[in-house]
Every structure is written in C-alpha cells, then in structure tokens.
Amino acid sequence: MVVEIRIDRVSKWFGGIKALDNVSLEVSRGEVIGLIGPNGSGKTTLLNILRCLLKPDRGWVEISGVRLNGMDPERLADLGVASIYQFPRVxxxxxxxxxxxxxxxxxxxxxxxxxxxxxxxxxxxxxxxxxxxxxxxxxxxxxxxxxxxxxxxxxPRVLLIDELLSGLSEEEQREIRGLVRSYLDSSGATAIWVEHAIGSLVREVDRLVVLNYGSLIADGEPEKVIRDQRVIEAYLGSYTIA
Ligand SMILES: Nc1ncnc2c1ncn2[C@@H]1O[C@H](COP(=O)(O)OP(=O)(O)O)[C@@H](O)[C@H]1O
Ligand SMILES: [Mg+2]
Missing domain, CATH: 1.10.8 (Helicase, Ruva Protein; domain 3)
Known part of the structure; x- marks a missing residue:
C-alpha cells in the first residue's frame, strides 16, 4: 500500500491560537478521506498546508513522497494536485x-x-x-x-476539496457528490474532502477523520466515527448535525 499523503505531527499557530495541534494522518493512494469538524477546528488550515499556502510551525507534510514544507504552490500542479477552495475562486x-x-x-x-x-x-x-x-x-x-x-x-491524482456542499440544496448536494464520486472512482485519485456537516460524507468516503480545536479526535470507518461519543460532543452547540 503506497502512502500518497503523509502529515506528520503538524502544528500551526496564528498568534495565540493553536489552529492545528500535533496532527498526524496518512492517506493511501486511491483512498478518499472525509475531514469534518466544527467551525474553526482547523480543517482549512490543514488543507492550506497541503496546498503550500501555509507552512507548518512544527511537523511536515509530503505528497507522493515529496516534502512540501515551504515549496512553491505553483509546483503542486506538476505533482498532480488540484484544489477546490472553501470560498469560490472565479x-x-x-x-x-x-x-x-x-x-x-x-x-x-x-x-x-x-x-x-x-x-x-x-x-x-x-x-x-x-x-x-x-x-x-x-x-x-x-x-x-x-x-x-x-x-x-x-x-488530478490528488484532489483537495473544501466545503463544496455548503449552502447548496439537498438535491444540488446529491448531484455534486455524485460527480465527485464518479471522478474519484474512474480516476483512482486520492482525496481529502472537507465538509462542515457531520453526515454529508458518510456514504462517499472510505474513512472519516474529525478535527476539534486543532486536534484529531477520531479517524476510522465513517459509520462508526459519526457515532463516536467524542465526535457527537464536539458538535454539540453547533447547528449542523446532519
Ligand atoms: N490567517 C489566519 N489568521 C489568524 N487566524 C486564523 C487564520 N486562519 C485561520 N485562523 C484561525 O485558526 C482556526 C482554524 O481555522 P480554519 O482552519 O479556517 O478552521 P475550519 O476550516 O475548520 O473552519 C480558527 O480559530 C481561525 O480563526
Ligand atoms: Mg474552513
């Protein structure tokens, strides 16, 4: 099994805020990871580190065996990495x-x-x-x-998706999920797919990973992860349960 994305003990601060706290994650080639977590839990920060838009304060990241820390983001396309951003770029x-x-x-x-x-x-x-x-x-x-x-x-051989489903109707979400899924199935690409809503990715991904206050609190089979007590507690007080 080839590791396509390797995140090793990554921490990132913004002033006094610890946006990521010692996060480690390995994604195998062809695997589709759903990354969820309440607002402000560090999801976009983690993607931006993989996009070379941010540099980790501690730890390192690798895609296809290439160490990224401090690399020019323009070079990512050569590595076969494409992104969809949380805020549309048009x-x-x-x-x-x-x-x-x-x-x-x-x-x-x-x-x-x-x-x-x-x-x-x-x-x-x-x-x-x-x-x-x-x-x-x-x-x-x-x-x-x-x-x-x-x-x-x-x-892309590696696709990084950030909140593609937010603000869309159920039907629009279903359509987009289907399109992403069929690209991933036909290309065999590796993906990290971030959404805020806890239930939105359960049926689309191989593994679900949960961030809370910058820490990775769950990583495993989607149906199990959404029933994990720590995950449910992390989402209490948040409006988007399903
Ligand atoms: N450029 C930045 N400057 C200062 N604080 C930031 C910046 N980017 C993110 N943060 C803070 O880091 C934390 C994680 O943010 P983010 O990664 O955007 O979370 P998520 O995508 O899970 O909603 C939040 O507390 C956010 O306010
Ligand atoms: Mg975000």
Whole structure:
C-alpha cells in the first residue's frame, strides 16, 4: 500500500491560537478521506498546508513522497494536485469556458485546444450550455459545478476539496457528490474532502477523520466515527448535525 499523503505531527499557530495541534494522518493512494469538524477546528488550515499556502510551525507534510514544507504552490500542479477552495475562486470577467481553460493550460499550451477541452469538462458537469457566458452570471451552484470542472480538467491524482456542499440544496448536494464520486472512482485519485456537516460524507468516503480545536479526535470507518461519543460532543452547540 503506497502512502500518497503523509502529515506528520503538524502544528500551526496564528498568534495565540493553536489552529492545528500535533496532527498526524496518512492517506493511501486511491483512498478518499472525509475531514469534518466544527467551525474553526482547523480543517482549512490543514488543507492550506497541503496546498503550500501555509507552512507548518512544527511537523511536515509530503505528497507522493515529496516534502512540501515551504515549496512553491505553483509546483503542486506538476505533482498532480488540484484544489477546490472553501470560498469560490472565479475570474468574473472571463467566460465560464475561459475560467476552466486556464486550468487546462497547465498541460495543453494551445489556447484554442485548451478551450475546446474546457468545454468538454463543462459538459461533463452539465454546464455545457453556459460555457460562453460570463462567469459573473453563474449562481452559487453553477459556480461550484464550474470549479469542479476546473479541478477535474487538471486530471488530478490528488484532489483537495473544501466545503463544496455548503449552502447548496439537498438535491444540488446529491448531484455534486455524485460527480465527485464518479471522478474519484474512474480516476483512482486520492482525496481529502472537507465538509462542515457531520453526515454529508458518510456514504462517499472510505474513512472519516474529525478535527476539534486543532486536534484529531477520531479517524476510522465513517459509520462508526459519526457515532463516536467524542465526535457527537464536539458538535454539540453547533447547528449542523446532519
Ligand atoms: N490567517 C489566519 N489568521 C489568524 N487566524 C486564523 C487564520 N486562519 C485561520 N485562523 C484561525 O485558526 C482556526 C482554524 O481555522 P480554519 O482552519 O479556517 O478552521 P475550519 O476550516 O475548520 O473552519 C480558527 O480559530 C481561525 O480563526
Ligand atoms: Mg474552513
């Protein structure tokens, strides 16, 4: 079993706040990890360390055997890593296809071909009809679909997803979960998939990992983890139980 992502005793402070406290996690190649936790528990901070947007104060991280600490984030695409961010990243005065084409350009340097490929990926998520619209015209759900197409267009071997389902209706969530799941199944990619809602990932992931106040408090089989007393307690006082 090959370890694709290795997080070893990582701690991160923001001033007096300990956002991550000695977190260790190993993800095997092809494994899909759901990472959940209440607001402020350190989920995005952990992803941002894997994205080389933040450097751990202690510990280290590795993807495909490459030590990341302090690496240029631009190099991550060469390692086959793609991200979907908690807050959408859209270039509003470009078309939907152009937004996706920018990601394709990392491997297809011909602009015209990149745009044709982008349109194919947009069709895959059901946005083919909006390819030539300005991205500013998309609603929240469509923006999320576009970001999914953009991530898939990079053909990632490692996909880092942050709160893709937040603020969407049940039906929209189901659609997006299905699209992510079918990409992961067909590509065999490794993923860390962050959501805030405790029940949203149970059926989609191989393993569920829970952060609370920066500490990893549970790691295991999803159905078991959501019944873990420490996990339920961590979510008390939080509005999103299911
Ligand atoms: N850039 C930052 N500057 C200061 N504090 C931050 C910063 N990023 C995150 N934090 C703090 O670190 C903690 C973890 O945040 P975050 O990783 O965003 O949590 P989550 O994604 O689980 O909601 C929170 O207390 C948050 O306020
Ligand atoms: Mg977050």
């Amino acid at each position: 270039i509003k005065d470009l078309t939907v296809a152009e937004n996706v084409a920018l990601a394709v350009l990392k491997r297809q340097k011909n602009l015209w071909r990149a745009e044709l490929l982008a349109i194919e990926y947009l069709k895959d998520v059901g946005l083919g009809g909006k390819a030539h619209m300005l991205a500013a015209k998309l609603n929240r759900y469509e923006v999320r679909l576009m970001e999914l197409a953009r991530a898939m267009a990079m053909k």
